[in-house]
Amino acid sequence: MIIVDYRNIFFALSGLLVLASFGALAVFGLQIGSDFTGGTLVQVRYDTRPAVEELTRSLDSAGFEGYSLREAENTDYILRAGNLSEAQRAGLKTTLSIGDTYTSEITQLTEVGPTIGKELRNKAFFALALVLICILFFIAFAFRKVSKPISSWVYGLIALVTLAFDVTIPLGAFAIFGELWGAQIDSLFVTAILTILGYSVHDTIVVFDRTRENLRLNEEHSRKEDFAHTAGRSLKQTFVRSMNTSVTTLIALTILYLVGPDSTKDFALTLLVGIVAGTYSSIFLATPLLVAVERWRAGKGAR
Amino acid sequence: MLKMRLVALFILLCGGGLGWFVYSPAASAIWPFKLGLDLSGGTQLVYRADTSNIPGSEVSDSMAALRDTIERRVNLFGVSEPIVQTQRGGTFAGAPEERLIVELPGVTDTQRAIELIGETPVLEFRMLKEGADTSQLSTSTVDELFEPAAITGKHLANTQLQFQTGTGYANEPVVVLNFNAEGKDIFARLTSENVGRLFGIFLDGVPISIPVIREAIPDGTAVISGGFQAEEARELARNLNYGALPVPIELLSTQTVAGTLGAKAVQDGLRAGLWGIGLVALFMVLWYRLPGVIAVVALSLYIVLVLSIFKLLGVTLTAAGIAAFILSIGMAVDANVLIFERMKEELRSGKSVSDGIREGFARAWLSIRDSNISSMITALILFWLGTSLVKGFALVFGIGVAVSMFTAIIVSRSLLISVGVTAKDGIARFLFSSGTRL
Numbered sequence: 135m136i137i138v139d140y141r142n143i144f145f146a147l148s149g150l151l152v153l154a155s156f157g158a159l160a161v162f163g164l165q166i167g168s169d170f171t172g173g174t175l176v177q178v179r180y181d182t183r184p185a186v187e188e189l190t191r192s193l194d195s196a197g198f199e200g201y202s203l204r205e206a207e208n209t210d211y212i213l214r215a216g217n218l219s220e221a222q223r224a225g226l227k228t229t230l231s232i233g234d235t236y237t238s239e240i241t242q243l244t245e246v247g248p249t250i251g252k253e254l255r256n257k258a259f260f261a262l263a264l265v266l267i268c269i270l271f272f273i274a275f276a277f278r279k280v281s282k283p284i285s286s287w288v289y290g291l292i293a294l295v296t297l298a299f300d301v302t303i304p305l306g307a308f309a310i311f312g313e314l315w316g317a318q319i320d321s322l323f324v325t326a327i328l329t330i331l332g333y334s335v336h337d338t339i340v341v342f343d344r345t346r347e348n349l350r351l352n353e354e355h356s357r358k359e360d361f362a363h364t365a366g367r368s369l370k371q372t373f374v375r376s377m378n379t380s381v382t383t384l385i386a387l388t389i390l391y392l393v394g395p396d397s398t399k400d401f402a403l404t405l406l407v408g409i410v411a412g413t414y415s416s417i418f419l420a421t422p423l424l425v426a427v428e429r430w431r432a433g434k435g436a437r
Numbered sequence: 438m439l440k441m442r443l444v445a446l447f448i449l450l451c452g453g454g455l456g457w458f459v460y461s462p463a464a465s466a467i468w469p470f471k472l473g474l475d476l477s478g479g480t481q482l483v484y485r486a487d488t489s490n491i492p493g494s495e496v497s498d499s500m501a502a503l504r505d506t507i508e509r510r511v512n513l514f515g516v517s518e519p520i521v522q523t524q525r526g527g528t529f530a531g532a533p534e535e536r537l538i539v540e541l542p543g544v545t546d547t548q549r550a551i552e553l554i555g556e557t558p559v560l561e562f563r564m565l566k567e568g569a570d571t572s573q574l575s576t577s578t579v580d581e582l583f584e585p586a587a588i589t590g591k592h593l594a595n596t597q598l599q600f601q602t603g604t605g606y607a608n609e610p611v612v613v614l615n616f617n618a619e620g621k622d623i624f625a626r627l628t629s630e631n632v633g634r635l636f637g638i639f640l641d642g643v644p645i646s647i648p649v650i651r652e653a654i655p656d657g658t659a660v661i662s663g664g665f666q667a668e669e670a671r672e673l674a675r676n677l678n679y680g681a682l683p684v685p686i687e688l689l690s691t692q693t694v695a696g697t698l699g700a701k702a703v704q705d706g707l708r709a710g711l712w713g714i715g716l717v718a719l720f721m722v723l724w725y726r727l728p729g730v731i732a733v734v735a736l737s738l739y740i741v742l743v744l745s746i747f748k749l750l751g752v753t754l755t756a757a758g759i760a761a762f763i764l765s766i767g768m769a770v771d772a773n774v775l776i777f778e779r780m781k782e783e784l785r786s787g788k789s790v791s792d793g794i795r796e797g798f799a800r801a802w803l804s805i806r807d808s809n810i811s812s813m814i815t816a817l818i819l820f821w822l823g824t825s826l827v828k829g830f831a832l833v834f835g836i837g838v839a840v841s842m843f844t845a846i847i848v849s850r851s852l853l854i855s856v857g858v859t860a861k862d863g864i865a866r867f868l869f870s871s872g873t874r875l
Contacts, residue, residue, distance in 0.1 A: 169824075177698070224548050241698040243547050247689040249534075250483065254824060261822040268814045276807065321827050322757060325819055329764075329834070332815030336808040343804070375778040379771040382720060386713040386767030390760055394709035395702035397475065398760040405764065 135366025141422030148299060148419050151411075155306020162309040167318030168214060168244065170258065172251030176213040177242035178230050183209040188232060196222060196229040204316050207396070210241070212316075218245060258324045265328050269297070269335050276339050279346070283361055284428055289346075292423045293338045296415040300334045301327055303411035304404050317400045326404040333383075334412025337376060338420045344368040345421065361432075362425045369421045380413040438855070445855035448738070448848055455741040459748070468748040473755035473829060476703050478696025479542040480550040481825075484686040486523075486535040490561065490585040491684060499683040500535050502591030506682055507539060510557050516541050537686060547693045558640055558673070560590035560681035565635035565647070579644065583637055587627050590683035592620025598674040601662065610670035611662040612677065614638075621657030629653035640673070642685060706759035713763045714740065721770060725777050731852045732773040739769050739844040746836055755829035765837030771808065772845030775801040791854065798850050805842065812838045 137144065168175050186203060189211065193201060201215035211230075218226070223245075231238045246254075273293050277286040304327065311317035345368040352359050384406065391402035458464045474481050486503060488496045500523040511519040520540040525533055544550045563583035594617040601609050616624050628636075628650050638646045638661050646661045665673070718736065721729040743762065747754065780797030788796065816838060819831035 223551070226548070239695060239697070240545075240547075240693070241695040243691065243693040245547075245691040247483075249485070250690045257822050257824075261818055264818050264822070265815055268818070269811070272811055272814070321824055322830075325757070325823070325827050325830055328815050328819060329812075332811045333768075336811045339807060340804055371782070375774055378724065378774045378778070379768075382717050382770045382774070383764065383767035385716045385720060386763050389713040389716060390709050390763045392709075393705060393712055394763065395705045395756045395759065397702060397756045401757070401760055 135363075135370055137369060137418055138362055138366040138422055138425050141426060144418040144422055145426075148415070152299065152302055155302045155309075158306040158309040158313075162313040164305070164309055165312040165316065165318045167320035167323075168246050168251070169318075169320040170251055170255040172217060172246050172248035174213075174215045174218050174246075175242070175244045176215070176226070176230075176240060177206065178211050178213065179239045179241050180209045180211070181237040183211070184232060184236050189230070192229050192232045196225060198222065198229075202316075217247065254321060258321065261328060262324065265331055269331060270294075272335065273339070277342070283431075284424065288427055289342050289424070292420055292427070293335060293342070295423065296338050296412075296420050297331060297335055299415045299419060300330055300408060300412045304330065304408040307407045308404060311400065311403065322398070322401040323404055326401050326408060329405060330408030330412055333409060334416060337380075337412055337416040341369060341372045341376065341416055341420055342424070344372050345424070361428045365421050365425050365428075369417065373417065376413060376417055380409060383409055441851055442855040445851045448851060449734075452734075452738040452741055455738075455745045459741050459744045464748075468751075470744075470748060471751050471753045472699070472703070473753045473758070473825075474540055474542060474692070474699075475694045475755050475826075476699045476706075477542055478545055478694055478699040479540065480544045480547055480691065480693040481541075482539045482550060482554065482688065483690045484537040484539070484554075485689050486537055487685045487687065488535050490563070490580075491589060492585065492587070495589065496535065499589060499591050500537075502683045503537060503686070506557060507537065507554060510554065511539065511541065514553055516544055518542055535684075536689070543696070545693055545695050547691050550693075551688065551691070554686075558676050558681050559642065559685045560593060560677065560683070561639040561642075561685075562586040562588050562590075563637045563639060564631060565637060567634075579639070579642065586636070588616070588620055588623045590681040592616045592623060593677065593681055594620070596674045596677040598671050601660075609662060610665050610667045611660050612665070612670055612674045614659045614661065614677070616657040616659070618657075621655075624657055624659070625653060625655045702756050702759075706756065706763075710759070710763055710766070713766050717766055717770060721773070725773075727856070728773070728777045728780070728849075728853060731849055731856070732770055732777070734852060735773065735844045735848040736766070736770060738848050739841055740766070742844065743833075743837055743840050746840070747833075752832060752836070753829065754833075755826060757826050757830040758833040761830045761833035762837060765834060765841065768812070769837065769841035769844065772801070772805045772841060773849055775804050775808075776845065776849065794850075794853050798846070802846070805845065809838050809842050 183205070186205075189203060193203070193213075197219070198215055201213060204212045204214075206212045213230075222229070226243075227238065227240060230236075230240065273290045277289045277293075279286065308317060308319070308323065345365050348364050348368050351357075352364060387402050387406045387409065391399055391406060394402060458468075486500060488499065491499050504521050504523050508519065508521045511521065519542070520538075522538050524536045524538055539550075539554060541550050541553075544553075563579075564586045566582060566584050569577075569582045594615045596615065597613045599611050599613050601611050631650050632652060634650055635647050636650050637644045638648075638659065640661075648660075648662075661673075714736070718733040721732045721736075723729070725732060743765075746752070752758070776797050779801045780793050783793035783796040783800075784790065813835060816831045816835035819827050820835060823831055
């Protein structure tokens with residue numbers, strides 16, 4: 135199996151991707167949305183869009199501080215600011231219309247108080263921890279039967295390594311999206327990450343399950359087969375399945391990103407990246423890692 | 438075989454029926470799709486209720502009274518189908534707190550919505566603490582001087598405007614509070630036990646009247662004489678009649694989406710759904726041929742089944758929910774792919790087509806179960822912990838996972854077997870083969 139034979143190339147590629155993600159995270163950082171920090175998000179639509187400077191002057195005089203203004207699609211602006219005062223909220227439309235100079239419509243206004251922000255943040259961490267614990271149990275359960283020549287916990291450990299890969303890549307991608315069009319970490323992003331975790335852990339387990347099934351069959355029929363060969367054969371058997379289920383999911387997500395609602399575009403893109411990473415890791419990372427561990431152990435035993 | 442075909446026919450008829458149910462205007466009139474505020478347009482306001490001055494045992498009653506009052510208030514202003522609910526929140530950011538969530542479909546002016554709720558007066562009763570003096574009012578806070586009284590705003594039945602006459606009263610307008618049956622008893626006990634103490638009546642946190650309790654009041658009335666102008670008193674009486682808030686509320690968060698934006702999101706979501714279904718179906722037919730066609734039939738059944746469930750359970754659809762549905766279309770065929778790949782292996786090993794189908798289904802089952810379990814875990818956790826936005830995603834995703842398991846196993850299997858291809862060569866081989874191979 136070509137993927138197993140040239141595993142070092144894929145290790146290098148995976149390593150590069152992870153490094154690139156960390157690089158993006160270090161350079162751009164992640165922008166945390168008002169969901170989690172508390173604050174205000176306003177989307178406003180104009181008949182004709184005023185210049186940024188004009189709008190900035192109007193906002194400044196209305197007492198807005200530390201806000202960010204970004205041009206959005208069509209003739210929209212997206213304004214992110216701290217929590218509004220009563221007067222700021224009441225005069226928001228006038229401020230954005232710069233008196234009566236422009237015709238504006240506030241199409242979206244979301245205000246999150248500081249307590250709610252903190253609560254959502256804590257909930258997000260809690261949900262992430264809970265999903266990880268459940269996945270750990272799931273992996274422990276899936277690999278409870280001891281098998282040779284690799285013990286169960288190695289399968290579990292490698293499944294975890296691929297999961298870490300699956301989360302790192304979309305995080306890095308999101309740092310780049312943040313830089314490019316101001317994408318922000320919000321509840322939907324966390325949802326996407328959790329969905330990716332659920333999806334890809336299973337993808338890896340399907341491949342490993344096949345490996346163990348083939349190992350068992352070999353033992354039953356007293357066949358002698360090199361471990362790398364068995365693993366490669368198993369990978370080949372599950373390859374089309376892995377690709378095809380990803381392809382249908384990716385078709386749906388690509389469509390969602392291209393023509394779906396604006397509010398779920400970043401969500402669709404995060405899932406796209408995550409599921410590509412998940413499929414890649416379960417095919418090009420999981421089994422090659424398994425073979426590498428087996429080789430390393432065999433080498434140690436021979437010495 | 439005949440039995441399988443009858444089952445298949447039954448399934449197809451059910452599918453047709455559900456399809457009619459989803460699309461017919463007659464059924465939609467009774468069971469319409471429920472759209473969330475982000476799709477229909479409207480405002481959601483989340484308030485924190487300050488229950489610190491309410492005895493612990495009274496909190497849930499007071500919250501219910503708060504909800505009813507706000508609901509009356511909102512209905513008064515002609516908002517259609519408002520949703521007002523209470524929620525215990527905040528366990529993830531310190532002490533738990535009582536919340537009030539108000540959803541106003543069609544109201545897209547946040548400020549107006551806030552004012553609409555904000556005009557509702559907060560009526561509170563408190564006893565002046567022993568040893569405290571009203572002359573300290575200017576230097577101390579209300580909480581330092583007053584303690585909660587057993588009676589609260591929720592015991593108010595109605596109010597009346599009266600003009601007090603007699604010596605010393607220059608025809609002064611007063612507001613008479615009539616308590617309900619429960620309030621009457623509480624007030625009688627309170628007044629009889631506290632003769633000589635000062636009783637504070639607070640409106641929106643401000644003491645407007647602090648009379649001395651001279652004697653027990655058994656008839657369940659209290660008088661607010663706050664030196665009102667006639668117009669002021671009339672307005673107060675009217676506002677209190679619509680209901681007074683038993684506890685003060687504080688705005689925590691707001692969310693407003695304009696109807697135009699929501700309508701566009703629905704349109705985009707619908708278009709994405711149709712394109713998604715079309716392309717996934719095309720891929721399945723091109724790659725898996727006959728089983729692919731069956732997978733598409735199963736997928737169509739999946740879609741009408743899920744949409745029917747949305748209608749019957751009254752699932753509130755949000756943009757995130759639509760995203761979950763489209764994602765689930767891609768994942769729903771996952772089970773079919775697993776089965777077909779297994780099936781092909783069985784065929785390759787020389788089994789007949791019908792044996793291959795049976796074996797393929799049997800062997801793929803474990804994989805399908807596990808994959809759905811891991812997705813279901815994610816959906817459950819998200820639903821349990823998520824905000825309304827995330828809940829919308831999790832619910833649709835969870836329903837999708839559960840239903841897709843059913844359609845892939847039961848529907849695909851019955852249909853595939855009842856097609857009844859038994860030949861081992863030629864066309865049958867072609868139909869059950871896949872990919873680019875002929």
